[in-house]
Amino acid sequence: MLLYILDLVGVAVFAISGVLAARDRELDVLGVIVVAAMTAIGGGTLRDLLLDRHPIFWLTDTTYLVVIIVAALATIVYVRYRPAPLFSLRVADAFGLALFALLGASYAEAAQAPALIVILMGTMTGVTGGVLRDIVTARVPLIMQREIYASAAIAGVAAYLLMQALGLPQPVAFVGGVIVVVALRLGALRWNLHLPTFR
Amino acid sequence: MLLYILDLVGVAVFAISGVLAARDRELDVLGVIVVAAMTAIGGGTLRDLLLDRHPIFWLTDTTYLVVIIVAALATIVYVRYRPAPLFSLRVADAFGLALFALLGASYAEAAQAPALIVILMGTMTGVTGGVLRDIVTARVPLIMQREIYASAAIAGVAAYLLMQALGLPQPVAFVGGVIVVVALRLGALRWNLHLPTFR
Amino acid sequence: MLLYILDLVGVAVFAISGVLAARDRELDVLGVIVVAAMTAIGGGTLRDLLLDRHPIFWLTDTTYLVVIIVAALATIVYVRYRPAPLFSLRVADAFGLALFALLGASYAEAAQAPALIVILMGTMTGVTGGVLRDIVTARVPLIMQREIYASAAIAGVAAYLLMQALGLPQPVAFVGGVIVVVALRLGALRWNLHLPTFR
Numbered sequence: 001m002l003l004y005i006l007d008l009v010g011v012a013v014f015a016i017s018g019v020l021a022a023r024d025r026e027l028d029v030l031g032v033i034v035v036a037a038m039t040a041i042g043g044g045t046l047r048d049l050l051l052d053r054h055p056i057f058w059l060t061d062t063t064y065l066v067v068i069i070v071a072a073l074a075t076i077v078y079v080r081y082r083p084a085p086l087f088s089l090r091v092a093d094a095f096g097l098a099l100f101a102l103l104g105a106s107y108a109e110a111a112q113a114p115a116l117i118v119i120l121m122g123t124m125t126g127v128t129g130g131v132l133r134d135i136v137t138a139r140v141p142l143i144m145q146r147e148i149y150a151s152a153a154i155a156g157v158a159a160y161l162l163m164q165a166l167g168l169p170q171p172v173a174f175v176g177g178v179i180v181v182v183a184l185r186l187g188a189l190r191w192n193l194h195l196p197t198f199r
Numbered sequence: 200m201l202l203y204i205l206d207l208v209g210v211a212v213f214a215i216s217g218v219l220a221a222r223d224r225e226l227d228v229l230g231v232i233v234v235a236a237m238t239a240i241g242g243g244t245l246r247d248l249l250l251d252r253h254p255i256f257w258l259t260d261t262t263y264l265v266v267i268i269v270a271a272l273a274t275i276v277y278v279r280y281r282p283a284p285l286f287s288l289r290v291a292d293a294f295g296l297a298l299f300a301l302l303g304a305s306y307a308e309a310a311q312a313p314a315l316i317v318i319l320m321g322t323m324t325g326v327t328g329g330v331l332r333d334i335v336t337a338r339v340p341l342i343m344q345r346e347i348y349a350s351a352a353i354a355g356v357a358a359y360l361l362m363q364a365l366g367l368p369q370p371v372a373f374v375g376g377v378i379v380v381v382a383l384r385l386g387a388l389r390w391n392l393h394l395p396t397f398r
Numbered sequence: 399m400l401l402y403i404l405d406l407v408g409v410a411v412f413a414i415s416g417v418l419a420a421r422d423r424e425l426d427v428l429g430v431i432v433v434a435a436m437t438a439i440g441g442g443t444l445r446d447l448l449l450d451r452h453p454i455f456w457l458t459d460t461t462y463l464v465v466i467i468v469a470a471l472a473t474i475v476y477v478r479y480r481p482a483p484l485f486s487l488r489v490a491d492a493f494g495l496a497l498f499a500l501l502g503a504s505y506a507e508a509a510q511a512p513a514l515i516v517i518l519m520g521t522m523t524g525v526t527g528g529v530l531r532d533i534v535t536a537r538v539p540l541i542m543q544r545e546i547y548a549s550a551a552i553a554g555v556a557a558y559l560l561m562q563a564l565g566l567p568q569p570v571a572f573v574g575g576v577i578v579v580v581a582l583r584l585g586a587l588r589w590n591l592h593l594p595t596f597r
Contacts, residue, residue: 025343028394030350034322034342045249050443052452054251055310059320062313111453114460121457123432131534136330136340141534143432144423151428195426224542227593229549233521233541244448253450254509258519261512335529335539 002171003106007044007057010099011064012071014129015040017092019075020084021137029076036072037065039133043100047125051111090189093130093142094152098181101126101153102160102174115161122157123150126181148188151195156181201370202305206243206256209298210263211270213328214239216291218274219283220336228275235271236264238332242299246324250310289388292329292341293351297380300325300352301359301373314360321356322349325380347387350394355380400569401504405442405455408497409462410469412527413438415490417473418482419535427474434470435463437531441498445523449509488587491528491540492550496579499524499551500558500572513559520555521548524579546586549593554579 018039022032041058048056058064078084085091104125108118127143127150134141143149160177164170187193217238221231240257247255257263277283284290303324307317326342326349333340342348359376363369386392416437420430439456446454456462476482483489502523506516525541525548532539541547558575562568585591 026345026396027343028345028347028350028396030353030394031342031348034326034349034353037319038323049248049447050454050457056249059249059307059310059312059316062315065315065319108457111457113457116460116463117457120435120463124436127432135334135533136342138339138343140536143429143534144425144536146424146426148426149429150432151426154428154432195428197424197426225544225595226542227544227546227549227595229552229593230541230547233525233548233552236518237522248447255448258448258506258509258511258515261514264514264518334533335541337538337542 003103006099006103006174008063008067010096010103011040011044012067013092013099014043014096014133015068015071016075017089017096017130018133019072020079020089020092021133021139023079023084025137032076033069033072035133035136037068038136039096039129040064040068042129042132043104043125043127046128047104047107047121050121051107053107087189090142091186094182094185096129097126097149097153097185098156098178100129101157101181102177105157105160105177106170106174118161119154119157123153126153146194146197147192148184148194152181152184152188155184202302205298205302205373207262207266209295209302210239210243211266212291212298213242213295213332214267214270215274216288216295216329217332218271219278219288219291220332220338222278224336231275232268232271234332234335236267237335238295238328239263239267241328241331242303242324242326245327246303246306246320249320250306252306286388289341290385293381293384295328296325296348296352296384297355297377299328300356300380301376304356304359304376305369305373317360318353318356322352325352345393345396346391347383347393351380351383351387354383401501404497404501404572406461406465408494408501409438409442410465411490411497412441412494412531413466413469414473415487415494415528416531417470418477418487418490419531419537421477421482423535430474431467431470433531433534435466436534437494437527438462438466440527440530441502441523441525444526445498445502445505445519448519449505451505485587488540489584492580492583494527495524495547495551495583496554496576498527499555499579500575503555503558503575504568504572516559517552517555521551524551544592544595545590546582546592550579550582550586553582
């Protein structure tokens, strides 16, 4: 139940980020919704395919698609009347990254994957939606940005596993992991932080 | 049987579109065939993975690959001796989009997916081959074009569902849906039509 | 056992190629490892999904990820102190292409796919990791290069099937196929060879 609601929230914020990325791309409204849907379901779909979880999460439950359409239309209308807040694309992306990273990790854990694999699966689930969005809208992928990105997902999932190893209940560790990802990502953007880069 | 033939026709037209997109890309003949194959089987492969249909449609039946190779070689030879008709890439793409959108929708329907999901699955199946082709040949994805694209697939699948709800037999509704997609897409290109764009 | 070791070697060389492709992309160390991991597991993951082999090869066995991390870190350190050898990215890519093409072919053969499909599956498995790497690091995909690329994979798998048809034991044919791919690819780069291109 909790995972279901978090899945829906993750889908909504990634749908918003898809709409914001599709601005100035001359797409019509239905095209924008298709980009929003690809962004919103991309990560979870990869997760379900890799873990062989069928039916895929959005296949038999229309709620996901309804949430995507409502979130996309609301964003389209909002952006028409007020300028989108500065950094809004990156903020929505940070929350989507965080939620899907932790969701991917939870499902990999439930499939008894070893800890290192849980981190990999969480990171892949978290970054996939945004990578698809950036490829389809012909943007430089956020994952290629200088500021901490994939690293935030790795740190958040590691924190989640650590908190559970220290005896915290899973939902608390989940929220803790989400906070780590979002704080690292937005902090990195705000103060222009980055790990040593590789040249 | 009918679905099988339509699958083959969709594979052939997308293979042709892959060859046309690979022109001027300095690929050798085998490389062109690989691009044609990726374009031709991309959408149906995603459909089968998402619906957990195994074996994947082209895995045990060589006919698909033979059709791809024949269509690709014929196009290569044709283009060598006569200029490709104007818009030929977009016409082949429009038919591939239409056939795979309706095929994806049919299979999703057979898996009892709800109507909204049938539309999403049809649209994704229809656009995937072309998106792969455009990424691999480094073109601006047709899905990002200003003229009606994903919207044509959505409208065609919706028309297909509506015609069935009105009591028309499935094969008739299928053909009707294909006509809607192709007419919308080619009409949009011909008269430069587009839905209101989102800025 | 042999396939397992070859899988590990393929994963290691593609991880190295991922690190080399991520140079000058301003990624931090963890970001580089994510690119290395995507490159290294991309082809095999597609292979396992298409053949419905679960669990996916890296999902329950941490060895793969450990090999990726060690290979990536070693490459990062090496490149810091000495210039990477000329063409090093393309050499690592050629070995990854060869190993995964033959591995994909072997698994497709084990799933009783017909010969033409074995060639297609091998080629797709071979090229996918590199295509993902090049898309994510915003490079012109090697598959689009003028020098023999996908054709090398096709020739290597065809040689592998032919050697078996001539009665050679499978491991010998495997090594023969790898040699064909690497020799064709590196020979094409060295002497600027290419098949007739399609214009």
